[in-house]
Amino acid sequence: MIIKSDHIFLENGEFSGYVKVEGKKIVDILDSYDGIVDYDFTDKRVIPGIIDIHNHGFGGWSMTDSADKAIVEGYVKALTTIGVTCCMPTAKEEAFEAIADVYNSEYRGARIYGIHSEGPFWARGGEKTVGMSWPLPDVEETKRLVSKAKGAMKMMAIAVELPNAYDVIRYLHSENIKVACCHTKSMAEDIRKANKEVKIDIATHLGNGMQGMHHRNVGALGGLLLEDDIWYEVITDLNHICADMLKIFFKLQPYDKFCLISDSNFIAGLPVGTYIRYGREMYADEKGLILNSDGRICGSGKWVMSNMGKLEKVVGVPFDKVVQMASLNPARFLNIDNHTGSIKIGKDADITVMDEDYNCLFTMVNGVVEYDAKVDKQEDYFNKDALKLKVA
Numbered sequence: 001m002i003i004k005s006d007h008i009f010l011e012n013g014e015f016s017g018y019v020k021v022e023g024k025k026i027v028d029i030l031d032s033y034d035g036i037v038d039y040d041f042t043d044k045r046v047i048p049g050i051i052d053i054h055n056h057g058f059g060g061w062s063m064t065d066s067a068d069k070a071i072v073e074g075y076v077k078a079l080t081t082i083g084v085t086c087c088m089p090t091a092k093e094e095a096f097e098a099i100a101d102v103y104n105s106e107y108r109g110a111r112i113y114g115i116h117s118e119g120p121f122w123a124r125g126g127e128k129t130v131g132m133s134w135p136l137p138d139v140e141e142t143k144r145l146v147s148k149a150k151g152a153m154k155m156m157a158i159a160v161e162l163p164n165a166y167d168v169i170r171y172l173h174s175e176n177i178k179v180a181c182c183h184t185k186s187m188a189e190d191i192r193k194a195n196k197e198v199k200i201d202i203a204t205h206l207g208n209g210m211q212g213m214h215h216r217n218v219g220a221l222g223g224l225l226l227e228d229d230i231w232y233e234v235i236t237d238l239n240h241i242c243a244d245m246l247k248i249f250f251k252l253q254p255y256d257k258f259c260l261i262s263d264s265n266f267i268a269g270l271p272v273g274t275y276i277r278y279g280r281e282m283y284a285d286e287k288g289l290i291l292n293s294d295g296r297i298c299g300s301g302k303w304v305m306s307n308m309g310k311l312e313k314v315v316g317v318p319f320d321k322v323v324q325m326a327s328l329n330p331a332r333f334l335n336i337d338n339h340t341g342s343i344k345i346g347k348d349a350d351i352t353v354m355d356e357d358y359n360c361l362f363t364m365v366n367g368v369v370e371y372d373a374k375v376d377k378q379e380d381y382f383n384k385d386a387l388k389l390k391v392a
Contacts, residue, residue, distance in 0.1 A: 001020070001021040001022070001038045001039070001367075002018055002019070002020055002021075002033060002035065002036065002037045002038050002039070003018065003019045003021065003037075003038065003039045003041065003046060003351065004017075004018050004033070004037045004039065004040045004041065004042060005017075005019075005041040005042060005043075005044060005045070005046040005353075006042055006043065007043070007044065007045045007046060008029075008046045008343060009045065009046065009047045009048070009319070009320055009323045009343065010029070010342065010343050010344065011328065011342045011343075011344060013320055014320060015029070015031075016031070017029060017030050017031040017032070017033075018030040018031075018032075018033040018037070019046065019343060019351065020033075021349040021351075021364070021367050022367075023367055024348055024349060024366045024367040025346065025347070025348060025349055025367065026343060026344065026345055026346065026347055026348070026349050026351075027345065027346075028345060029343070029344075029345060039353075039362065041353050041361070041362070044353050044354065044355055044361060045319075045353065045354050045355075046343070046351060046352075046353050047083075047323045047326070047327065047343075047351075047352050047353075047354065048085075048323065048327040048328065048340070048341055048342045048343050048350060048351065048352070049083065049084070049085025049086065049327065049340070049350030049351060049352050049363065049364070049365065050082075050083045050084045050085060050086075050260075050304050050305060050326045050327055050352060051084070051085065051086040051087070051113075051259075051326070051327055051330040051331055051334070051340070051341060052079070052084050052086075052087045052088070052260075052261060052262050052303075052304050052330075053087070053088045053113070053116060053155070053233065053259055053261060053330050053333070053334065054088065054090050054116060054118070054204070054205065054233055054261035054262065054263050055079070055084075055087050055088070055089065055090055055261070055262050055263070055264055056089075056090045056091070056263065056264060056265045056266070056299055057075065057264060057265045057266035057267075057268065057299075058075065058078050058079055058082065058262075058264050058266070058268045058269055058303065059074075059075075059078035059081070059266075059268070059269040059270070059378075059381055059382040059383060059386075060078075060266055060269075060270055060382045060383030060384070060385065060386025060387065061074050061075035061078055061266060061382075061383045061386075062075075062265065062266035062277075062386075063075065063089040063090060063091040063092075063095050063099065064090075064091065064092050064095070064265065064266075065092070065094055065095065065277070065278065066094040066095065067091075067094065067095040067098040067099070068098050069098050069101050069102055069105075071095075071098065071383075072089070072095070072098050072099050072101075072102040072112075073102055073107055073108070073109065074381075074383055075089070075109075076102070076107065076108075076109030076110045076111075076112060077108060077109035077110075077370070077381050078109075078269070078381040078382060078383075079109060079110040080109055080110055080363040080365065080370040080371040080381075081269075081360055081363070081371050081376075081378040081381050082269070082303045082304070082305050082306075082360050083304070083305045083352035083354060083360040083363055084110045084303075084304070084363075085110055085111065085340070085350040085351075085352065085363060085364075085365045086110060086111045086112075086113055086330075086331075086336075086340060086350065087110045087111070087112060087113065088112070088113050088114055088115065088116040088154060088155060089112060089115060089116065090116040090117075090118050090263075091115055091116070091117065092117075093117070093120075093145055093148055096115060096117075096145070096148045096149045096150075096152070096153075097148060097149075097150065099112065099115055099149075099152060100115070100149055100150035100151065100152040101150075103115075103150075103152045104150065104151075104152070108368070108370060109365070109370060110365060110370075111365060111366070112152070113154060113334055113336065114152050114153060114154025114155070115149050115152045115153050115154060115155075116154065116155045116156075116157070116180075117145060117149075117153060117155070117156045117157065118157045118180075118182055118183075118204065119134065119157060119158075119182065119183065120134055120135055120145075121134060121135060121136065121137040121138075121158045121159060121162060121165065121168065122134040122158075122159050122182065122183040122184075123159035123161065123162055123183065123184055123185045136162055136163055136164060137158060137162050137163065137164040137165045137167070137168040138164060138168070139164070139167050139168055139171050142156070142168050142171055142172065143171070146172075146175060146177070153175075153177055154177060154178060154334070155177060155178040155179070155180055155201075155202075156172055156177055156178075156179060156180070157179075157180035157181070157182030157183070157204045158179065158180070158181070158182065159181075159182065159183055159184040159185065159186065160181050160184060160186060160190065160191070160194035160198075160200060161184060161185060161186045161190040161194070165194070166194070166197060166198045169194075169198040169199070170198055173198070173199065178201040178202060178333075178334075179198075179199070179200060179201050179202075180200075180201060180202045180203065180204045180233070181194070181200045181202075181203050181204060181210075181220070181224065181230075182203075182204030182205075182209060183204070183209040183210070184209070184210050184211075184220050185211065185220075186210065186211065186219075186220040186223065187211060187217050187219055187220065187223065188217055188218045188219060188220070188222055188223030188226070189223070190220070190223070191220055191223030191224055191227065192223060192226075192227070195227050195229070195230065199229075200224075200227070200230050201230070201231060201333075202230065202231040202232065202233060202259070202333065203224045203230060203231070203232045203233060204233055205233050205234070205235050205240065205261065205263055206221065206224065206225075206232045206233060206234050206241075206249065206258075207221050207234075207240070207241050207245060207249075208235065208240050208241070208297070210224075225249065225252045225253060226252075228253075230257075231257055231258075231259060231329075231333045232249070232253065232257055232258045232259065233258075233259050233261045234246070234249065234258050234259070234260060234261065234325075235260075235261055235262070235263050235300060235307065236260060236307040236308075236310050236311045236315070237287075237288045237289075237300050237302040237306070237307050237310060238287075238310050238314060239287060239288060239289040239297065239300065239302075240263070240297065240300065243310075243314050243315050246311070246315050247315060247316075250315075250317065255317070255321040255324060255325060255329075256324065256329060256332075257329070258325045258329060259325060259329050259330040259333055260304050260307060260308065260311075260322075260325045260326045260329075260330075261304065262300055262302065262303045262304050262307070263299050263300045264299055264300045264301065264302065264303050265282075265290060265298060265299035265300070265301075266383075266386055267282060267284045267290055267301050267386075268288070268299075268300065268301045268302065268303055269301075269303075269378075269382065270284070270382070270386060270387065270390070271387075271390065272284050272285055272286050272301075273390050273391075273392050274390070274391050274392040275386075275389045275390050275391065276389055276391055277389050280292065280293075281293045282298055284301040285301070287301075287302075288300050288301035288302030288306070289301065304326050305326075305352075305354060305358050305359075305360055306358055308322045308323075308326055308358060309357075309358035311325075327341050327342060328341040328342045329341075348366055348367075349364055349366060349367040350364065350365055350366065351363075351364040352364075359373075360373065361373045361374075
């Protein structure tokens with residue numbers, strides 16, 4: 001199979017030419033070719049498949065409620081319509097077993113790298129914390145959750161300042177599970193201490209669910225940015241973080257430390273309006289802002305490909321760096337960059353094509369075309385039952 005474009009984004013920059021795919025692999029990258037071209041995307045951008053390590057749902061499919069195998073399979077197929085080729089379903093334990101069942105089976109769609117458990121050991125700091133409480137860290141409870149995930153648990157997020165948090169973190173690392181600092185009341189000194197004693201692997205949606213920077217104490221946000229051995233999730237829909245703060249992030253740390261995430265929930269991709277799920281009201285607007293009845297942000301109604309446009313057009317990040325943050329950086333964080341995360345000879349044929357408006361035109365996973373906008377309708381990948389939850 002031959003894919004042609006004048007805008008192929010390789011690890012070392014933009015390239016005009018051809019990508020040759022055989023089976024599951026990229027077998028050649030050519031600057032000329034006189035044979036049959038299977039897919040001609042001459043004026044479109046061809047990028048490595050997007051790797052979204054923090055995604056709660058999309059297209060009406062939710063990973064934050066009880067789920068069965070069909071729901072998970074619908075979810076990973078829907079993700080290919082927005083260019084995602086690898087994901088970490090960010091789930092509650094009610095969905096763990098179903099995700100694990102798909103993870104351990106043959107399936108179509110975006111590949112599941114593993115489960116990302118955002119919590120349950122939180123101590124939410126930051127804006128609009130309303131009447132909420134969570135369990136304290138407990139090693140035995142953590143073992144139960146890991147067991148329930150049937151070997152699929154790859155990352156857990158925790159408020160690092162809580163009692164017994166270090167014991168939980170040590171256990172997670174002993175199981176080769178990444179640890180994220182999330183929804184925390186930590187201040188800068190707490191971050192320094194935790195990273196020195198037990199190691200924080202990544203910051204959950206940097207800037208959100210944590211104390212912001214102040215000139216008397218730079219909070220968890222400043223503390224995380226001052227550490228040089230931490231990765232950073234970042235949501236760039238410009239609802240969660242403003243453009244100026246993103247510019248500050250990139251002045252303090254290099255682009256190669258950031259992983260673009262969506263933090264999307266099941267409403268993403270569906271019509272804007274008010275939805276009620278399990279008695280919980282959420283309102284989504286056209287900008288992708290999702291608020292609950294308390295006025296608190298509840299994930300995002302946008303996705304990584306859409307947010308890439310904000311980074312390039314508003315924040316001013318060079319597009320090759322945007323691509324790196326969407327694909328190669330998360331692959332490096334997950335230690336899977338030996339076979340995915342970039343368009344390179346010998347790597348998996350995980351390839352995405354977008355137009356000038358940041359719409360997905362084509363997604364290939366492991367050499368299989370999972371979505372082609374010329375023949376497929378995105379709405380056919382959506383969960384139609386979710387539309388019944390829309391009340392206004």
